[in-house]
Amino acid sequence: MTHVRKALRLSAATAALLACMAGQGGHAAHAADFPDHSIDVVVPMAAGGPTDLVARLVQKSMSKQLGASVVVENKAGAGGMIGVNQIKHATADGYTLGIASSTTHAVAINVYETLSYDPVKDFTPVGNIVVAPGVLIATPKVAPGCKLSAFIDDLKRHPDEVKYGSSGIGTLSQMSGVRFMSATHTEMLHVPYKGLSAVMNDMYAGLIDAAFDNVGSALPHIQSGKICALAVQAPQRLAVLPDVPTYAELGYPELNKPTWYGLVAPAGTPAPVVQKLNAALNHALADPEVVAAFQRLGLTPAPSTPAGFAKQIKEEIAMWKQTTDQMHFQKIAR
Structure with missing residues (x-):
């Protein structure tokens, strides 16, 4: 009986090993043909x-x-x-x-x-x-001279009046705003969208005042001169935005992570x-x-x-x- 149990255990182990080898072989064959x-x-x-x-x-x-x-x-x-x-x-x-x-x-x-x-x-x-470095963008109306200090002053004079758009509730573009308000002791109204491209449309229309965007997608709008870039999240200033300071330069190193x-x-x-x-x-x-x-x-x-x-x-x-x-x-x- 003992010999039978040992044989069964060996048989089961062999079957498991063969199955594992077959699985690995199947994966290898799939990779060789991938993609078809x-x-x-x-x-x-x-x-x-x-x-x-x-x-x-x-x-x-x-x-x-x-x-x-x-x-x-x-x-x-x-x-x-x-x-x-x-x-x-x-x-x-x-x-x-x-x-x-x-x-x-x-x-x-x-x-x-x-x-x-x-x-x-x-x-x-x-x-x-x-x-991907992030960038805080705003309309000239709420950021005179395209300066972060002027934007913060405006927020403190008009708490909960300035509206910032994001790509949705719980997204990085919303949470960047939450971190910014915490660091600067200011308040803004959050308006969620399905994507940041829709936010940009409403910034041009004057319905949204600011956004925390990616430099790559915001760059054409900044270069148009109609939208201000106030600060970037980067170790140093970016070649594509040489006149825009980093958050660290402006005294907010905790906001500087791309x-x-x-x-x-x-x-x-x-x-x-x-x-x-x-x-x-x-x-x-x-x-x-x-x-x-x-x-x-x-x-x-x-x-x-x-x-x-x-x-x-x-x-x-x-x-x-x-x-x-x-x-x-x-x-x-x-």
């Missing part, structure tokens, strides 16, 4: 905004490197939650990817009471794309497929045309390994937890 049709990249924000812009700048080069079309699909709404959940529930085969940002993968988990996804457990990091955008896949995506996608992404980020396009927008390509990007996401979550704890931020009910 187009790849969708879900952008959880509206077209024309910074998240969308980042995806489209690597789209062509990644398509060429992978030998298959990379199709950008915008799924805006609920502060990015609609698009992120689409990524989460997609088949983990590498054919549905998504753009991750501080908003979706670091801020949200720290500002909502409940969240329909886990930014670490529900996704497989593919790689970071860019470091944001980032990266590429993720659903949890469980085979490692060989992830490595292939990472190689294609990093190749795109080394493409001189892509690098030049990013630099013209004040963005810095930031290639990484999947493991390096995973570490970055976890560190950003910890940073926003510390920030919201220090601010005694009351989490948002959904």
Whole structure:
């Protein structure tokens, strides 16, 4: 009887080992054939905004490197939650990817009471794309001379009258405003939109006074002369905005941290497929045309390994937890 039990245990162990080897072999075969049709990249924000812009700048080069079309699909709404959940529930085969940002993968988990996804457990990091300095923009009406000091003075004279727009409740563009008000001891009215491009339309119409945007998407509006750039989040002044000081220069170093955008896949995506996608992404980020396009927008390509990007996401979550704890931020009910 003992011999029978031993035989059964050995048989079960052998079967498990063979199954594991078969699974690894299947993944390897899948990676060798990958991709054999187009790849969708879900952008959880509206077209024309910074998240969308980042995806489209690597789209062509990644398509060429992978030998298959990379199709950008915008799924805006609920502060990015609609698009992120689409990524989460997609088949983990590498054919549905998504753009991750501080908003979706670091801020949200720290500002909502409940969240329909886990930014670490529900996704497989593919790689970071860019470091993206933020910029505080405002209309000349509320920022005379396009000076941050004049803007703050106006806020203190007219508390809760100045309106700032964001890409949605719980997004980085809202929380940047919350951090700004905390640091400057001021108050503004928050007006959420589905994307920052819609905010810009209403700034021109005089319905919104200010916004916390990405330099890349805000730059054309700043260069038009109709919108003021008051401060940038960057280690030093940007070549594309040499006359705009950093927050640190203006006495607010705690507001000076730039944001980032990266590429993720659903949890469980085979490692060989992830490595292939990472190689294609990093190749795109080394493409001189892509690098030049990013630099013209004040963005810095930031290639990484999947493991390096995973570490970055976890560190950003910890940073926003510390920030919201220090601010005694009351989490948002959904």
